[in-house]
Amino acid sequence: MIKAGIIGATGYAGGELVRILLGHKDVEIKWYGSRSYIDKKYADVYRNMFTLVEDVCLDDNIEKLAKEVDVIFTATPQGFLAGVLTEEILKQCKVIDLSADYRIKDVHIYEQWYGIEHKSPQFIEEAVYGLCEINREKTKGKRLVANPGCYTTCSILTAYPLVKEGLIDTTTLIVDAKSGTSGAGRGAKVQNLYCEVNENIKAYGVASHRHTPEIEEQLGYAAGKEIQINFTPHLVPMNRGILVTEYATLNKKDGKLPTYEEIKAVYDKYYGKEKFVRVLDKGVCPETKWVEGSNYVDVNFVIDERTGRIIMMGALDNIVKGAAGQAVQNMNILFGLPEETGLELVPMFP
Numbered sequence: 158m159i160k161a162g163i164i165g166a167t168g169y170a171g172g173e174l175v176r177i178l179l180g181h182k183d184v185e186i187k188w189y190g191s192r193s194y195i196d197k198k199y200a201d202v203y204r205n206m207f208t209l210v211e212d213v214c215l216d217d218n219i220e221k222l223a224k225e226v227d228v229i230f231t232a233t234p235q236g237f238l239a240g241v242l243t244e245e246i247l248k249q250c251k252v253i254d255l256s257a258d259y260r261i262k263d264v265h266i267y268e269q270w271y272g273i274e275h276k277s278p279q280f281i282e283e284a285v286y287g288l289c290e291i292n293r294e295k296t297k298g299k300r301l302v303a304n305p306g307c308y309t310t311c312s313i314l315t316a317y318p319l320v321k322e323g324l325i326d327t328t329t330l331i332v333d334a335k336s337g338t339s340g341a342g343r344g345a346k347v348q349n350l351y352c353e354v355n356e357n358i359k360a361y362g363v364a365s366h367r368h369t370p371e372i373e374e375q376l377g378y379a380a381g382k383e384i385q386i387n388f389t390p391h392l393v394p395m396n397r398g399i400l401v402t403e404y405a406t407l408n409k410k411d412g413k414l415p416t417y418e419e420i421k422a423v424y425d426k427y428y429g430k431e432k433f434v435r436v437l438d439k440g441v442c443p444e445t446k447w448v449e450g451s452n453y454v455d456v457n458f459v460i461d462e463r464t465g466r467i468i469m470m471g472a473l474d475n476i477v478k479g480a481a482g483q484a485v486q487n488m489n490i491l492f493g494l495p496e497e498t499g500l501e502l503v504p505m506f507p
């Protein structure tokens with residue numbers, strides 16, 4: 158059995174890790190880490206866990222935890238792991254971080270966009286960006302995984318095949334994204350109150366959202382050159398789900414736009430064998446409801462012959478494939494288990 162500890166088990170991403178790991182036949186959760194609920198029964202924090210979890214919440218002492226488990230998940234705010242990670246911890250167990258602390262390779266970009274000082278930049282280089290479908294080979298054998306976030310996983314996977322194959326003009330790429338409110342975490346914030354969110358849709362972080370450099374960096378690797386995008390997130394009145402709509406001008410070949418069949422063949426080349434990325438049938442647009450509660454990402458595209466642009470679409474559940482599900486997928490890769498173990502979650506509907 159793999160012994161796992163979760164720091165931040167009382168947050169939305171941590172709670173989802175608990176749900177998924179309880180159903181994972183090879184994992185035993187040894188540590189439910191919290192800040193505010195130490196010594197309180199976990200099932201009193203999340204009553205859906207009544208009779209399922211008898212443990213009480215422990216603290217966030219990562220040094221002590223590292224001695225007791227094989228893998229630590231940190232589902233904590235930006236800056237937490239960077240502030241406590243040591244070489245000693247990484248020698249004792251694997252660490253999968255759900256925050257952005259080790260996602261961006263250039264520490265100056267991290268500090269500029271996150272507005273905090275990075276306390277352990279010496280570990281950034283060795284951390285692998287855990288976007289499983291793209292980096293699974295690089296992830297094997299690693300000690301530290303920077304688990305990608307919800308907007309970024311959806312935005313990158315939706316455009317990746319076309320960027321990688323040079324089929325779009327990346328200078329024209331626009332990512333319009335929408336998220337359910339669980340994406341903002343469980344902490345009380347006025348802007349996330351029912352009356353502020355219900356019957357409302359709003360853009361935020363326009364031209365300044367911290368996921369912009371992460372998407373640019375990863376799609377830049379695919380393109381083989383630096384790229385810049387426009388990324389605009391929106392908050393929508395639903396619990397879970399990310400929907401991205403991405404626009405870009407198609408590169409012409411011999412003066413002609415690629416056909417539907419040519420683009421579909423490219424998506425199939427990258428995702429045809431991927432369990433968790435579903436390329437939908439022609440004309441079917443992804444919906445968040447079709448992936449809710451599951452580790453799937455649904456993608457599709459439409460070519461607009463009139464404007465010469467392609468519209469790419471993707472949907473995932475922000476706390477599953479966008480956080481906890483992908484973290485477990487990464488754990489499976491690290492421990493040599495079949496990637497889908499514990500993740501065969503059928504999407505719920507309605």
Ligand SMILES: NC(=O)C1=CN([C@@H]2O[C@H](COP(=O)(O)OP(=O)(O)OC[C@H]3O[C@@H](n4cnc5c(N)ncnc54)[C@H](OP(=O)(O)O)[C@@H]3O)[C@@H](O)[C@H]2O)C=CC1
Pocket residue numbers: 164165166167168169170171190191192193194217231232233234235237255256257305306307339340341342343344475476479480
């Ligand atoms: N929500 C989402 O959809 C996604 C979240 N993420 C990332 O996952 C991480 C957690 O997000 P989310 O679950 O939404 O956040 P929440 O606010 O719901 O939960 C935060 C968790 O971290 C704990 N915590 C808070 N402050 C500290 C601290 N200073 N030191 C140690 N622990 C602390 C909290 O403990 P307690 O409540 O017990 O005080 C809680 O368990 C973030 O880095 C986020 O960016 C990534 C992708 C998607």
Ligand SMILES: CC(=O)N[C@@H](CCC(=O)OP(=O)(O)O)C(=O)O
Pocket residue numbers: 255256257305306307308309336337338339340341342368390392
């Ligand atoms: C709706 C909402 O507020 N979403 C969060 C992003 C979710 C998240 O925490 O993702 P990362 O771990 O990738 O940063 C935000 O915009 O900051």
